[in-house]
Amino acid sequence: MFSTLEYEMEIAIFLRGINVSGHHKVPMKELKECLSRWGFKQIRTILNTGNILIECDHQDLVNLTCQLESDLKKQFGFEIPVFVMPTDELRELVKDNPFKLQPQGERMRYYLTLLKESPKDWLNPWQSDEGMFQVISIQERKILSVLDLGVVQTTKGMDLLESRYGKNLTTRNWNTIVKMAAL
Numbered sequence: 001m002f003s004t005l006e007y008e009m010e011i012a013i014f015l016r017g018i019n020v021s022g023h024h025k026v027p028m029k030e031l032k033e034c035l036s037r038w039g040f041k042q043i044r045t046i047l048n049t050g051n052i053l054i055e056c057d058h059q060d061l062v063n064l065t066c067q068l069e070s071d072l073k074k075q076f077g078f079e080i081p082v083f084v085m086p087t088d089e090l091r092e093l094v095k096d097n098p099f100k101l102q103p104q105g106e107r108m109r110y111y112l113t114l115l116k117e118s119p120k121d122w123l124n125p126w127q128s129d130e131g132m133f134q135v136i137s138i139q140e141r142k143i144l145s146v147l148d149l150g151v152v153q154t155t156k157g158m159d160l161l162e163s164r165y166g167k168n169l170t171t172r173n174w175n176t177i178v179k180m181a182a183l
Contacts, residue, residue, distance in 0.1 A: 008056075008057050008059065009055070009056055009057065009058065009059065009086060010042070010053060010054070010055050010086070010087040010088075011053070011054050011055075011056055011058075011061075011064070011084050011085070011086060011087065012051075012052070012053055012084065012085045012086070012087050012090050012180055013050075013051075013052040013053075013054060013068070013082060013083070013084050014050060014051060014052075014082070014083040014084075014085075014114060014170050014172060015049075015050025015051075015052070015072070015080050015081070015082060015083075015170075016050070016080065016081040016082075016083070016167075016169075016170035017080070017081065017170075018049065018050045018080060019048050019049055019050070020049070024076075024078055024080070026050065026072075026076055026080070028045045028048055031045065031050075031052070032045060034071070034072075034075050035052070035054060038071060039056075040054040040055065040056050041054070041055045041056075042054060042055040044183055046176060046179055046180050046183070047176060050080075051172065051176060051180055053087060053180060053183055061084050061086075064084055065082050065083070065084050068082045068084075069081065069082045081116075081167075081168070081170065083114040083116070083169075083170050085114065087180075087181070090177065090180060090181050091181045093112070093142070093177070093181075094177060094178055094181040095181075098136065098137055098144045099136075099144070099146070099174060102136065102146050103146070103148075107148060107149040107150040108146060108147070108148060108149070109146070109147040109148075109149060109173065109174075110144075110145070110146055110147075110173070110174035111143075111144070111145045111146075111147065111157075111158075111171050111172065111173060111174060112142060112143075112144060112171070112172050112174060112177050113142070113143040113144075113145065113158075113161055113169050113170070113171040113172075114141060114142060114169060114170050114171075114172075115141045115142070115143065115165060115168060115169045116141070116168040116169070117141065117168070118140050118141050119138055119143070119164075119165065124137065124138040125137065128157075128160060130151060130152070131148065131151060132147065132148050132151030132152040132156070132157065133145065133146070133147050133148075133152070133156070133157035133160055134146045134147075143161065143169075145157065145161070158171055
């Protein structure tokens, strides 16, 4: 379990695959209680899908990720992949608005995908054959993508990312990222 002395860093945490279609249930109230018991402060959750902001003294994000995954498995009884990002980096990404030059409209969706490791083998940018899904940028362990719902449903675009990188990733709608950055 964690021990904290002083709070040096605000971190965004993204949990993969919880509270989806009734599987891998993680009540946000219980999650917040666990994080508080483990010594984290200023715990805020956004939506019910594992988007969390915390304050912590951990500078080693790899160690923080591993410890959270271990503790969450002990607490909830199943593996929960964890992705972390300093909120300064998250806010800078939102401030730069990587989607400002992309087509706008009701059918367009913008996504941030976080990976465990930096991708080494995908063309940047890239577009699917039928034009429904486009990777506009890959930055370290982040993929920024656009999905045209006029062509295909959301899950089809994410399937393309999973087919390339496996399940060692998690994707969030850009609107959720903007909400987190605003907190």
